[in-house]
Amino acid sequence: xxxxxxxxxxxxxxxxxxxxxxxxxxxxxxxxxxxxxxxxxxxxxxxxxxxxxxxxxxxxxxxxxxxxxxxxxxxxxxxxxxxxxxxxxxxxxxxxxxxxxxxxxxxxxxxxxxxxxxxxxxxxxxxxxxxxxxxxxxxxxxxxxxxxxxxxxxxxxxx
Numbered sequence: 001x002x003x004x005x006x007x008x009x010x011x012x013x014x015x016x017x018x019x020x021x022x023x024x025x026x027x028x029x030x031x032x033x034x035x036x037x038x039x040x041x042x043x044x045x046x047x048x049x050x051x052x053x054x055x056x057x058x059x060x061x062x063x064x065x066x067x068x069x070x071x072x073x074x075x076x077x078x079x080x081x082x083x084x085x086x087x088x089x090x091x092x093x094x095x096x097x098x099x100x101x102x103x104x105x106x107x108x109x110x111x112x113x114x115x116x117x118x119x120x121x122x123x124x125x126x127x128x129x130x131x132x133x134x135x136x137x138x139x140x141x142x143x144x145x146x147x148x149x150x151x152x153x154x155x156x157x158x159x
Contacts, residue, residue: 006122013124060092111146118153129153 007014007021020027067085112126119125129149130142137145 006120006124011121013122060089063092064089111143111150115146115150115153118150 006012007026012021014021112130115129116123116126119129126149129152130145133145133148133152134140137148140148
């Protein structure tokens with residue numbers, strides 16, 4: 001049996017052709033299961049927008065409705081109030097967009113952490129995916145390589 005990429009006993013990265021874990025010494029006879037070698041192919045849980053993102057969008061909408069319902073009937077609005085309302089809405093929208101799933105604002109490090117999460121915590125697999133993209137596109141920046149690795153992983157998993 002091929003060794004798992006991460007030891008199911010201690011969590012240490014295991015080389016692909018290793019016969020035992022370098023961290024704790026576990027092997028197929030003492031604790032590796034056939035399922036462990038396929039753990040990296042399981043679907044990622046973070047593919048959908050998180051609860052915080054939905055909550056931020058809902059909060060922004062409720063704030064807008066409350067603002068219109070309570071302020072507009074009482075004599076209209078001055079320019080300062082409109083500017084303040086728009087500023088508040090932009091801040092709430094920006095905050096919601098920064099939550100998990102807000103890809104355009106994620107820095108390269110956070111994108112790599114997202115790739116690691118999609119690899120179920122296996123940093124070695126994530127690095128191998130990025131290295132594979134670097135071999136295919138040697139002149140591209142790391143951020144783009146991580147993005148390509150995320151897309152390739154999605155494509156390989158059929159999503």
